[in-house]
Amino acid sequence: METAGPVIETRGLVKRFAEANAVDGIDLSVPAGGVYGFLGPNGAGKTTTIRILVGLLWPSRGGATILGEPVIPGARVLARVGSLIERPAIYPYLSATENLLVFGTAAGIPIDVLRPRAAEALERVGLTAVARRKAGGFSTGMRQRLALATALIGRPELVILDEPTNGLDPNGVVDVRELIASLAADGTTVFLSSHVLPEVEQLCDRVAILREGRVVAEGPTHALLGGGERLVVRFDTEAEATAALALLGPLATTGEATPGKPATTLVVEQAASEASSLNRRLGGAGLYPAELTTRRESLEAVFRELTADPETGVGASTSAPAAPVAPTAAVSGSDR
Amino acid sequence: MRALLRADWFRLRRRKDLWIMVIGVGLVAAFGFISGYRSDVADPPPFDQAQFEQMLDSGGFTIDGVAPGDLAQMRQQMIDEARASSQQQLADRNLQQLTDLQKYVFPQSIATVIGLGIVPVIVLILMMSILLGDEFRFGTIRTSLLAAGDRRRFLATRLLLFAILAGAVYLGLVGLATVLSLGLVVTGAELAPATIGLDIGSTAALIAAELGVLLVGLVLAALVTVVTRNALSFLLIGIGIGIEVAITALPVFLPGQPLDLARQVFLTSEVRLLLSRLAAASHAISLSSATPPGPTDSIGPAFEIAVIVAWGVLFVVLADRRIRRMDVVE
Numbered sequence: 001m002e003t004a005g006p007v008i009e010t011r012g013l014v015k016r017f018a019e020a021n022a023v024d025g026i027d028l029s030v031p032a033g034g035v036y037g038f039l040g041p042n043g044a045g046k047t048t049t050i051r052i053l054v055g056l057l058w059p060s061r062g063g064a065t066i067l068g069e070p071v072i073p074g075a076r077v078l079a080r081v082g083s084l085i086e087r088p089a090i091y092p093y094l095s096a097t098e099n100l101l102v103f104g105t106a107a108g109i110p111i112d113v114l115r116p117r118a119a120e121a122l123e124r125v126g127l128t129a130v131a132r133r134k135a136g137g138f139s140t141g142m143r144q145r146l147a148l149a150t151a152l153i154g155r156p157e158l159v160i161l162d163e164p165t166n167g168l169d170p171n172g173v174v175d176v177r178e179l180i181a182s183l184a185a186d187g188t189t190v191f192l193s194s195h196v197l198p199e200v201e202q203l204c205d206r207v208a209i210l211r212e213g214r215v216v217a218e219g220p221t222h223a224l225l226g227g228g229e230r231l232v233v234r235f236d237t238e239a240e241a242t243a244a245l246a247l248l249g250p251l252a253t254t255g256e257a258t259p260g261k262p263a264t265t266l267v268v269e270q271a272a273s274e275a276s277s278l279n280r281r282l283g284g285a286g287l288y289p290a291e292l293t294t295r296r297e298s299l300e301a302v303f304r305e306l307t308a309d310p311e312t313g314v315g316a317s318t319s320a321p322a323a324p325v326a327p328t329a330a331v332s333g334s335d336r
Numbered sequence: 337m338r339a340l341l342r343a344d345w346f347r348l349r350r351r352k353d354l355w356i357m358v359i360g361v362g363l364v365a366a367f368g369f370i371s372g373y374r375s376d377v378a379d380p381p382p383f384d385q386a387q388f389e390q391m392l393d394s395g396g397f398t399i400d401g402v403a404p405g406d407l408a409q410m411r412q413q414m415i416d417e418a419r420a421s422s423q424q425q426l427a428d429r430n431l432q433q434l435t436d437l438q439k440y441v442f443p444q445s446i447a448t449v450i451g452l453g454i455v456p457v458i459v460l461i462l463m464m465s466i467l468l469g470d471e472f473r474f475g476t477i478r479t480s481l482l483a484a485g486d487r488r489r490f491l492a493t494r495l496l497l498f499a500i501l502a503g504a505v506y507l508g509l510v511g512l513a514t515v516l517s518l519g520l521v522v523t524g525a526e527l528a529p530a531t532i533g534l535d536i537g538s539t540a541a542l543i544a545a546e547l548g549v550l551l552v553g554l555v556l557a558a559l560v561t562v563v564t565r566n567a568l569s570f571l572l573i574g575i576g577i578g579i580e581v582a583i584t585a586l587p588v589f590l591p592g593q594p595l596d597l598a599r600q601v602f603l604t605s606e607v608r609l610l611l612s613r614l615a616a617a618s619h620a621i622s623l624s625s626a627t628p629p630g631p632t633d634s635i636g637p638a639f640e641i642a643v644i645v646a647w648g649v650l651f652v653v654l655a656d657r658r659i660r661r662m663d664v665v666e
Binding site: 051054055056057058073074075076078079081083085086087088089090091092093094098101102103105106107108150 | 339340342343344346347350351352474475476477478479480481482483484485486487488660661663664665
């Protein structure tokens with residue numbers, strides 16, 4: 001269900017606990033539809049932000065809107081949001097089905113609608129076989145799946161998931177990823193906080209990266225990764241590589257060489273779209289690459305670069321730095 | 337609100353541990369009723385002259401300087417006195433039974449089963465603490481608050497559910513009292529004709545006051561639980577009540593002492609005064625030990641009710657404020 005404005009919007013969001021700001025002025029704008037990734041190291045303020053968004057915490061300053069309506073604890077709009085936050089919130093003395101019936105009933109869903117919907121939700125998360133079992137006996141992964149089902153029982157327009165694949169076995173992880181993708185395909189906006197960067201890279205259209213309570217990068221995933229694209233040029237001889245290095249100047253650096261072998265590879269700070277012009281330029285100088293490939297930064301490298309401790313450098317990527325991303329500014333480009 | 341109430345009822349229905357407590361209220365009441373009846377109906381053993389004589393003789397009944405003929409006369413006199421005493425005891429007992437056994441006849445049996453309602457109060461406050469505290473323990477406070485929308489409705493629903501449950505428990509106790517007294521009649525058990533009529537209006541007022549006190553206790557349980565975020569809040573309430581009772585027992589709070597008036601704003605002291613007053617007015621035989629407060633003990637029943645209601649309102653306001661303003665970090 002598309003809405004005209006952003007599905008989630010925060011302005012100068014601050015949450016102070018004791019002596020420190022867990023969230024320190026977050027501005028976010030999450031468009032409708034698709035999957036929005038919310039990344040950051042432990043303690044960056046992700047869960048605190050999510051708790052504010054679902055009305056569990058009062059912001060110290062600033063504010064947020066969800067689906068165009070202001071969010072405070074108890075806001076009516078929260079009935080249109082499904083959420084899974086950290087550890088699963090389920091009643092251990094109820095069966096899986098009963099848990100869904102309780103949450104659905106409380107949400108005002110008529111029982112005749114709720115029963116088939118609960119069965120459907122359990123099937124979607126792969127718990128049909130244990131629908132009648134008490135949730136207290138469930139494994140961590142099963143609890144996580146059940147909590148996911150409770151988040152979906154109200155058919156929300158926005159689903160906020162905090163580490164949804166925590167505690168799941170590999171099959172469970174794949175299932176949940178497919179579920180998230182299917183939700184997005186159905187038009188539900190998914191706000192996904194995750195530590196599993198390949199998962200985010202695979203699923204998310206846009207990402208925001210947090211560090212110490214602030215957004216340090218935000219934008220379409222491909223733009224964030226695209227900025228880190230480089231061209232890798234391999235020549236047959238070291239002489240050609242040296243000549244190309246001189247020709248390209250500061251754009252190129254010598255690539256990693258195998259010990260005892262000549263350095264024949266250059267890394268050029270240009271995007272894949274520049275490959276043909278680079279090839280023409282080299283050809284014009286009589287230098288013909290044996291191989292020209294694109295090296296793309298992984299989200300993990302970008303993440304490590306952006307979330308590294310500025311003083312100690314801990315967490316920084318050991319690979320070449322990613323393309324610069326303006327702090328708290330949106331990366332240009334469209335994700336759809 | 338109805339949807340939340342349905343969801344809460346669904347949850348409560350599945351808590352077997354809590355239902356065992358509710359059933360326990362009935363069992364304790366029934367046990368108290370039956371054991372009380374057995375005790376009241378039992379006659380003291382008849383005077384056994386042979387046993388009494390054997391007791392005298394086993395000690396070697398001799399008195400130095402007393403002639404054997406006089407000794408025999410003294411012995412017989414002691415036996416006669418013991419017999420007379422036993423017969424008097426039996427007569428007193430029979431007279432007392434004419435009153436005591438009326439406790440088990442309907443409608444006196446209602447007051448006998450319910451009494452001052454201490455067991456239901458303890459059990460329902462415990463249930464409230466556990467049910468609400470578990471929301472924090474299981475982390476379901478998050479989903480419950482989100483489902484409720486307005487947080488005020490979350491708390492209101494819980495209180496309404498427990499108010500209904502409290503009413504049901506009291507109705508159940510009235511039913512139990514009826515069944516137990518009927519059971520005695522049907523089984524031909526010895527009962528005394530009703531000569532002391534139960535004051536129905538005062539008894540109804542007593543039960544209503546007990547329910548009111550229970551509601552105040554439930555709100556207090558909710559308040560302490562949302563503050564401590566723990567089901568063990570019940571213990572804190574118990575400790576708090578103990579401290580308050582101890583404070584109001586201090587000499588400075590006694591009638592005529594400097595803090596006499598201050599005593600009358602304490603919740604426990606006003607509850608005690610109001611319930612004693614209504615218990616005495618009810619003419620319930622089982623509550624005959626209750627003495628109505630005198631003019632030096634209390635300002636008056638209206639003041640007692642006002643103080644209890646004021647405490648209840650204060651607890652509601654504080655609990656409501658707490659639930660609306662708190663950050664949920666579970």
